[in-house]
Structure formats: structure tokens, C-alpha cells
Amino acid sequence: MAGPPQYNQWAPPMQPDAAHDEVRTIFVLGFPPDVKERELQNLLRWWPGYEASQMNFKCDQPMGFALFSTAAMAMAARDALQNLVFDADTNSVLRAEMAKKNLFVKRGVTGDLNAGFDASKRMRTGGGDYSPAPYPAPYPPAYPAQPMAVSAPAWGPQTYAQPQAQYEQYVSYPAPQPSPVAPSGYAPVQNTKDNPPCNTLFIGNLGEAVNENELRALFSGQPGFRQMKVLRQGKNTVCFIEFVDVNSAMSVHANLQGAVLSTSDRGGMRIQFSKNPYGRKREGANTHHEPGLTMAPGVEGNGGAEHTVPPTAVVIGPEQQATV
């Protein structure tokens, strides 16, 4: 709503480095009404290529915009945000798309006439920080790709699963994950009789027509994915997904619970922890058993707290390391 605000007064002066005319801005919907601009920044600031972001509250629901260094990076971020449960309590599930236009990064708003075209560099990779607002209130937003067409599904992921920033670890620039394929939606699913958290998920309640490609497209892009196996049992197909650690499995367990695939014909998929996780030896056969390798923290053993998750690596520049 709130029709076009004062866009004119910010008529975009040609940016010298605007060789970037490709759209490298994402548009995010689904935030709860009380979301703060800072939350968007903190959500994205570790993502490769993040340059700046902005939350627009002018419409009936908050709209987030984030600018990345390249279109590819923006798309990777878009896919990573897709269906993310931002707040389980308010059932806020994010929807991300490429924006129609790039976020316009205002410079020198504070009267710093000199800051000029370097403003974007100041903000690069979260140059914002926890200090007083790196840039003042609302900037003119790029027009949303779809002003408010998208709404969060009533059912979906149940927890907030955010790629874990690895603060203590230096990682080379990560290749963005294979883009997770967004489920077409979510449907309620009964999930009583689950098993204790472990590194392997059991996927049930799949449609009769599911195929492995479809499952692989969805799961192989999930952080921490290691391998999967599809098992057909007549009309029933089930699937096992191994993750590098319990936490990764738990995220997907929550995030994709009830996900509906194109082939789903009986509601959303049911995701449970497997009775027989990968990596756990069958009864007897081993000498130095290490239950902690596959058990969740608190369930048994020491629970994988010591495991790192290379595939989810997030870039951290030296300047951030210093401030974190």
C-alpha cells in the first residue's frame, strides 16, 4: 500500500560503477510486522556477496530488500532464504524473489558529501555493524517484484533454521550450495512416534509417483546433506537422508516438515529421525562405540558439538572477525 512515496527526491544519480545493471537485489516477504531493519541485516550480513539491505515498512507488510555483489550471489541468497521460518511463534515464513530493480544504496545521507559513491563499499559484507545505525531510516525501495502477492504458508517449517555462522573459522569463499528446490507448499502432517534426533532422516508420506530426482533436488541442496537412499515399498516410497551432523538433520526435520512436492498426493511429507542412522553400527559389531557421533546433544553421548559443518561455511572477512 502506501503508494509510491517520495521516490523522486532520490532520483538516482548515475552511479559510475553501475556497470552492474544486472539485478542483484532480492526481495523478501513474510516477516512478522514487528521485524526490525537490523534483523534483516543480521540475517544476511554473512552471506557471500552481501552489500546492503533495507526493510521497507511502508506497505501493509514489511518488505525486505538486499543487495548483493552479483546476480548469482543474490540468487543463492534468495534460495537460501526461501521458506525459512523467521519466527515460528508468528508462523512467519520467508518468501524471496529477485527484485525488479536494484536496491538503491544511498550515500552520504549524514551530510557527508564526500562519502559519495563509496558508500556501498562501506556497507560491503556487513560493514554495518552493531554501532548506531549505519544508515538512517528508510531509503527509497526498489519496487518489489510482486508488491504483495506472496503470502506465507499456514503450514511449514517449525523452527528457525539459519545457516550457522562459523565465527571462529576462516573459510574460503564458499561455493553457494546447490540451490534448494522450494517445496510447492506445506501441509499439516502427523508426526507422532518420532525417534530421537540423529544424523539421518526418514521421509515418509510421499506420493506414489515420487521419483528420486525430485527428492534429490530438494534434499541435496540442504545444508549438511551427505547422501540419500530411496526405498520403494509398493505404493509406499520412503527415503533416508544422511547429514553431516545431527544439527543439520534437525534443521531440515523442522524446515521441510510437511513439505509438499509436485508428486505429493496425500499431504505433506512426514520427516522423522531414522531408527537406524547412517554411521551407527548394527548391534554388536564394533569395538569402540561412539554414540555421540550420531546422537543429538542431550539425547545421549556428547552429541556432535565438536563437529563442524564445512558445507555450510559462511564467509567472514577479517574486519568482521575483529568485531565479532
Add this chain to the structure above:
DNA sequence: AGCACA
């Protein structure tokens, strides 16, 4: 409401 493979 279905749990294989090491």
C-alpha cells in the same frame, strides 16, 4: 505410521 545401507 512405511526404517536400508554400512
